[in-house]
């Protein structure tokens with residue numbers, strides 16, 4: 336017997352009208368699985384079939400449709416394949432209110448449904464975090480990335496070969512909707528560094544901002560928007576060949592991203608090199624560099640090495656989005672109190688001095704989280720009250736006067752001051 340899938344929301348919609356209607360079926364070839372839809376999918380799959388949705392218990396006389404979905408007065412449905420002498424049962428994909436009932440208690444699904452998350456950068460980090468948040472029931476997304484899926488992305492990205500060449504925003508939107516068809520997803524395939532106004536307005540609308548970009552300029556721009564608009568943001572990245580990585584959470588009033596990296600690195604635009612082709616194109620790798628040397632400069636890691644950082648970013652996101660509601664993850668809020676966390680994958684370079692995992696005797700090892708209790712820097716160039724930019728020796732730079740005004744007035748009246 337074949338497996339038939341129907342969509343609860345579509346059955347509700349069909350029950351509300353009095354006429355019969357035509358739909359479309361998608362069959363997973365050779366697997367005897369057919370999804371019967373009232374509305375066509377944006378991107379179909381498998382073999383397509385004709386479908387009729389009818390009120391009552393039997394197909395219409397002389398119907399040509401491959402499948403007839405008979406819906407009774409209670410909204411229950413049975414499927415009649417063409418020419419069959421008896422109907423077959425179907426699996427109904429729950430309507431919105433029941434889709435995430437299995438997560439109830441662990442997370443406050445009702446609250447997450449109303450939250451809007453802005454995700455900037457949809458590479459190996461952003462794409463995975465987006466999908467995880469959709470699985471948790473987050474209902475509204477805003478996605479920003481101008482990049483397309485390329486061959487070198489595939490080993491670490493959620494996209495597959497079939498998605499090559501597509502905009503990452505469109506791919507991720509579709510994946511989110513595949514997990515939660517009721518989510519609302521706005522996409523902006525633009526470079527945020529060139530669209531500061533759009534960045535500002537999207538940060539304003541968001542309950543949480545995820546910074547998963549691979550360049551410093553965007554991290555600075557996002558940090559500035561977060562500080563200025565008093566929004567919570569979560570940053571994450573892997574370092575050289577993903578030997579480790581860090582996750583940083585900004586909360587208004589707490590230390591900002593520049594407090595963490597230090598004033599001397601603020602506005603430093605030197606980048607990690609993650610892709611040889613683009614690094615050669617923009618001059619980060621000189622033209623005369625041999626392929627072997629270039630290979631050593633390209634800092635990529637395995638997907639499994641990036642996973643721990645994504646996981647921490649998702650946990651921190653759920654804590655921030657559920658704050659104030661009693662749920663199973665509330666206890667994490669008492670534990671994950673630091674603004675920054677460092678993860679170590681391998682005993683290389685920075686972490687060469689770590690103890691072997693199996694002989695550590697209370698010394699630091701790989702495969703662990705280390706919390707960093709950073710203080711806010713009063714002289715932070717971005718959020719400090721007495722901003723100071725250190726360039727080797729103490730050196731006070733001229734700051735954006737608007738930003739300085741905001742930063743010297745860092746209290747709850749800030750939104751008033753900005754009006």
Ligand SMILES: [Zn+2]
Nearest residue numbers: 591594715718
């Ligand atoms: Zn700061």
